[in-house]
Amino acid sequence: MFDFAIEGICGSARAGRLTLPHGTIATPAFMPVGTQGTVRALSPADLEGAGAEMVLANTYHLHVRPGEDVVAKLGGLHRFMAWDRPLLTDSGGFQVFSLEGFRQVSEDGVEFQSHVDGGRRFLSPERATEIQWILGADVAMAFDHVVPGGADEAAARDALERTLRWLERCAKRHRELQLGVLASGNQTLWPILQGGTHLALRTEGLRRILDLGAWTGLAIGGLSVGEPKPVMHAMLEALEPRLPPECPRYLMGVGFPEDLVAAVERGMDLFDCVAPTRNGRNGSAFTSDGPVNIRNAVFREDDRPLDAACDCETCRSFSRGYLRHLFMAEELLGLRLLSLHNVRFLIRLAAEMRAAVRGDDFPRWAADWRRRYTHPETA
Amino acid sequence: MFDFAIEGICGSARAGRLTLPHGTIATPAFMPVGTQGTVRALSPADLEGAGAEMVLANTYHLHVRPGEDVVAKLGGLHRFMAWDRPLLTDSGGFQVFSLEGFRQVSEDGVEFQSHVDGGRRFLSPERATEIQWILGADVAMAFDHVVPGGADEAAARDALERTLRWLERCAKRHRELQLGVLASGNQTLWPILQGGTHLALRTEGLRRILDLGAWTGLAIGGLSVGEPKPVMHAMLEALEPRLPPECPRYLMGVGFPEDLVAAVERGMDLFDCVAPTRNGRNGSAFTSDGPVNIRNAVFREDDRPLDAACDCETCRSFSRGYLRHLFMAEELLGLRLLSLHNVRFLIRLAAEMRAAVRGDDFPRWAADWRRRYTHPETA
Numbered sequence: 001m002f003d004f005a006i007e008g009i010c011g012s013a014r015a016g017r018l019t020l021p022h023g024t025i026a027t028p029a030f031m032p033v034g035t036q037g038t039v040r041a042l043s044p045a046d047l048e049g050a051g052a053e054m055v056l057a058n059t060y061h062l063h064v065r066p067g068e069d070v071v072a073k074l075g076g077l078h079r080f081m082a083w084d085r086p087l088l089t090d091s092g093g094f095q096v097f098s099l100e101g102f103r104q105v106s107e108d109g110v111e112f113q114s115h116v117d118g119g120r121r122f123l124s125p126e127r128a129t130e131i132q133w134i135l136g137a138d139v140a141m142a143f144d145h146v147v148p149g150g151a152d153e154a155a156a157r158d159a160l161e162r163t164l165r166w167l168e169r170c171a172k173r174h175r176e177l178q179l180g181v182l183a184s185g186n187q188t189l190w191p192i193l194q195g196g197t198h199l200a201l202r203t204e205g206l207r208r209i210l211d212l213g214a215w216t217g218l219a220i221g222g223l224s225v226g227e228p229k230p231v232m233h234a235m236l237e238a239l240e241p242r243l244p245p246e247c248p249r250y251l252m253g254v255g256f257p258e259d260l261v262a263a264v265e266r267g268m269d270l271f272d273c274v275a276p277t278r279n280g281r282n283g284s285a286f287t288s289d290g291p292v293n294i295r296n297a298v299f300r301e302d303d304r305p306l307d308a309a310c311d312c313e314t315c316r317s318f319s320r321g322y323l324r325h326l327f328m329a330e331e332l333l334g335l336r337l338l339s340l341h342n343v344r345f346l347i348r349l350a351a352e353m354r355a356a357v358r359g360d361d362f363p364r365w366a367a368d369w370r371r372r373y374t375h376p377e378t379a
Numbered sequence: 380m381f382d383f384a385i386e387g388i389c390g391s392a393r394a395g396r397l398t399l400p401h402g403t404i405a406t407p408a409f410m411p412v413g414t415q416g417t418v419r420a421l422s423p424a425d426l427e428g429a430g431a432e433m434v435l436a437n438t439y440h441l442h443v444r445p446g447e448d449v450v451a452k453l454g455g456l457h458r459f460m461a462w463d464r465p466l467l468t469d470s471g472g473f474q475v476f477s478l479e480g481f482r483q484v485s486e487d488g489v490e491f492q493s494h495v496d497g498g499r500r501f502l503s504p505e506r507a508t509e510i511q512w513i514l515g516a517d518v519a520m521a522f523d524h525v526v527p528g529g530a531d532e533a534a535a536r537d538a539l540e541r542t543l544r545w546l547e548r549c550a551k552r553h554r555e556l557q558l559g560v561l562a563s564g565n566q567t568l569w570p571i572l573q574g575g576t577h578l579a580l581r582t583e584g585l586r587r588i589l590d591l592g593a594w595t596g597l598a599i600g601g602l603s604v605g606e607p608k609p610v611m612h613a614m615l616e617a618l619e620p621r622l623p624p625e626c627p628r629y630l631m632g633v634g635f636p637e638d639l640v641a642a643v644e645r646g647m648d649l650f651d652c653v654a655p656t657r658n659g660r661n662g663s664a665f666t667s668d669g670p671v672n673i674r675n676a677v678f679r680e681d682d683r684p685l686d687a688a689c690d691c692e693t694c695r696s697f698s699r700g701y702l703r704h705l706f707m708a709e710e711l712l713g714l715r716l717l718s719l720h721n722v723r724f725l726i727r728l729a730a731e732m733r734a735a736v737r738g739d740d741f742p743r744w745a746a747d748w749r750r751r752y753t754h755p756e757t758a
Contacts, residue, residue, distance in 0.1 A: 041711040317461040332420040
């Protein structure tokens, strides 16, 4: 039910096939983010049309509203969202640690104030695991202690140690759930490697995670949170040879097109980020020639598609001039059309990288791609 | 190119087929409103999926932003909106007369202040006709003087006389455009009957409109603007026998399901209204059992579709509980899914009425429909 097969390697870049209870995913793959059980402005049919094979949803948000009990009564997360392909839920760790000033961390877990109703809530490794079990995604994530990008070594060490202790508690609870009377679900649990920007912590953390057992996947968290890009790149380069090749590698919170390319180059397989939808709602679109803001007056009478190389519904049907009009007139359709295009852009980018890996041509492909993307004809 | 064939009559209710340059419409028909060149929250593909055969766009809004010159440079209104089926543009009369305090009416036309940039603009019968010609919809509407629902007879008479004088100017300019060097377009012009709630004015206005020539369609404006419903119904009943049977009858700004049924019963063929999309964005949905507000707590764990009798994407894919969640969480997808359902509801309602007319069964159908719709099981 959980399988990962490598189908090509080119340098450190990999092409693979990840099998999960709700389907198979070709990697590298980008997962659109459905924070509240919906990828903002897009329908499941839109996502299928854009070629999305797996979507992420947020445990914290769904726990706070509508509550995992409601999702369960409405048939579980797949049925709730009307998405029958693979799903991954994050653990809520990232969200609760973002609630600076509204949370209290103890060894047991995190007490926090709901952003919806201000009520006191509590997440622990066990609770986060139970909630995710109830939601019923294909992949659940371990509850981790996330520190800010610039955390010093002592703080990063403290968070890493806690994350490792919590990982054991998550794994124990997940095994119990799998053996329990409610074990109709079929879900795997992935650990998250923390350690800030401290390489020694990261490598130690990785070793200790791998010592805890055999995992069906492994996530790298706490990167792309404000540190300089060369720092992230160096970290991935140092970690890559130490990562078990048979495990899919999920680089959390990445991202932007150039970051996806850099990360695949460094051996990463799976990605998620709100960037394509958030930027799309702001009028910012990825294109083969670099990002553009559709509000720019140069697009006023531009009858060309947003990206002539793109096959999404937006690019097939509408002109830049019309898209600009939708944004100037604050029409809802604009938010959707740019979100859809940006999601399709990243999914197509991942597919192109996959083809380049399988064609043993990744370095040349990446150089060509970068030359065009960073040399925009319009800005 | 412009044809209307009656395919069935039952009492005063009619089933017909309206042929326009961009396609054929089965009547009775509801036209979704694309004020700014987009039906709010819906894509052309959504509208096709909902069975929309004709869409309305607003001359005033498109003139003010992006401007008819921009629409023309982007290929005309059909190409601009990516809608290749029939389109109708209103004349802007309704909008400029709504700008109370920001407009100056003279015999020549209306000077008004743009709601977008505050700039001074001018619409006259000739300008409104030219703008609509440039936009290029299948049907253009005459520029009319609209008075509020409660206008007294003197005010209504004054507006009616001006509307009749303006109709002659619109028709003259439209003929010139059709004969001109730019006559690549293929458009018909429909008059609008005004006269407030004063039956004598309405019947006189109708006679004088018909004396001006043979029209391919005829609109009734200035109703459903706040007057009591029985007043509108009585007006339609009085007008109906005087309307040429061979003309499609467009009752502007209607509407709500119960109003559509009452108007078809009284011989009307075409309708438009922002109600399905505006109400949808407010969480209000039409259902076979009457309107519901999806935010209602009773829907929290309701796994049934919004309307079990409906075949729209919303009802096929999503539960009431999920739709409620989308609204509580202020997610964009909710606005779209309820708008889509409401549009489909009115289009399906029109199709059901058509079938009832052709089956010579309209009175029984209408009684059954009303019994169910006004006896909601949920409210």
